[in-house]
Amino acid sequence: MSDLVVDAVSVTHGSTLAIDDVSLSIRSGELVAVLGPSGCGKTTLLLSIAGLLPVQAGTITIGDREISRPGRTVAPEKRGVGWVPQEASLFPHLSVGENIGFAVPRGRGAARAERIAELAHLVGLDDYTGRAPNQLSGGQAQRVALARALAPRPDLLLLDEPFAALDTQLRTGLRREVAELLRDQGTTSLLVTHDQEEALTLADRVAVLRDGHLEQFGTPEEIYQQPASDWVASFVGDVVELPGQWRGGRVLCALGSVEASAVGFTPADGDTVRLMLRPEWIVPRPDLLAQAAAGADARVASISYAGHDAMITADLVDGPSVLLRMAAVELPEVGDDVRLAVQRPGLAFAAATLP
Numbered sequence: 001m002s003d004l005v006v007d008a009v010s011v012t013h014g015s016t017l018a019i020d021d022v023s024l025s026i027r028s029g030e031l032v033a034v035l036g037p038s039g040c041g042k043t044t045l046l047l048s049i050a051g052l053l054p055v056q057a058g059t060i061t062i063g064d065r066e067i068s069r070p071g072r073t074v075a076p077e078k079r080g081v082g083w084v085p086q087e088a089s090l091f092p093h094l095s096v097g098e099n100i101g102f103a104v105p106r107g108r109g110a111a112r113a114e115r116i117a118e119l120a121h122l123v124g125l126d127d128y129t130g131r132a133p134n135q136l137s138g139g140q141a142q143r144v145a146l147a148r149a150l151a152p153r154p155d156l157l158l159l160d161e162p163f164a165a166l167d168t169q170l171r172t173g174l175r176r177e178v179a180e181l182l183r184d185q186g187t188t189s190l191l192v193t194h195d196q197e198e199a200l201t202l203a204d205r206v207a208v209l210r211d212g213h214l215e216q217f218g219t220p221e222e223i224y225q226q227p228a229s230d231w232v233a234s235f236v237g238d239v240v241e242l243p244g245q246w247r248g249g250r251v252l253c254a255l256g257s258v259e260a261s262a263v264g265f266t267p268a269d270g271d272t273v274r275l276m277l278r279p280e281w282i283v284p285r286p287d288l289l290a291q292a293a294a295g296a297d298a299r300v301a302s303i304s305y306a307g308h309d310a311m312i313t314a315d316l317v318d319g320p321s322v323l324l325r326m327a328a329v330e331l332p333e334v335g336d337d338v339r340l341a342v343q344r345p346g347l348a349f350a351a352a353t354l355p
């Protein structure tokens, strides 16, 4: 398995600039998710890496092989790249075993049959190699598609929303399984998804695309805790935004004086900023009720219970409503008075940059 380097790549569809000067460097064995809203260029990026679309600028390299540059596109079958599509797209006239072995050269005698058996075992379908694709469930078909892509030992595996067509329960289980399998195999993989939870839970690093631009490339923790822009902050996860005034590394706002770091600008004392918090950074602090100086008073307005946790809307006495996410162990009740505090530094964005 090799490194993938996408260097200053631009790709157009006619007059549409779908990928605009994107650079990504993926280490050997890494699983990277490409995350972004519909139409941001995820599929276009994947197609250009697969060799199905030419690049108008920049280069794509796998290991020490340059596979794309303007005017030169190495053919898809010569790139050493595997592809797992959204729908398994198995060949209906071939057995499961023959689907898995489709890209493994014939004429190697036992070696080919061994590789098919090895892959069938890897995806937990040892007993299914003689079956026809229409005798498989959706999840099983997707495993066959994965085995088929891995069989010729690609340098890089591209997965285009491979779990999107599956129901929620199956999707959660299968994606965990697939991520483990790819890690065990040391497969360098690029997974396209518009599902932020999928990206954050599975990937070593996440590339966030917006309108063909790379907004941020970082670990799931960096993307969620230190978003590079207010757009990334609101696209990946829930946000609570409050206007406030910057004062020496803190923001004075309806939640009190909250420690914060400024993102993308250097505020001066007195500047108006937007404070951004995640709902789980705000917590009820009954211990502060006796201390008038700390925290902010609020009343619980509604509770949206989700089993493992709950989203609580609390009306601040001196300000707007805020959202809190709490583990559903000891929840307050609607109408309860609470004292809220912020348990980790927030993010301050320039007021003018917010939509």
Ligand SMILES: Nc1ncnc2c1ncn2[C@@H]1O[C@H](COP(=O)(O)OP(=O)(O)OP(=O)(O)O)[C@@H](O)[C@H]1O
Residues within 6 Å of the ligand: 013, 014, 016, 017, 018, 036, 037, 038, 039, 040, 041, 042, 043, 044, 045, 194
């Ligand atoms: N064949 C095409 N001809 C013209 N424009 C295209 C073509 N394919 C994609 N586009 C445009 O290029 C941009 C990026 O499309 P792309 O399919 O890569 O986005 P995406 O992020 O994969 O979207 P989705 O999540 O909806 O699949 C969009 O503006 C789209 O309309």
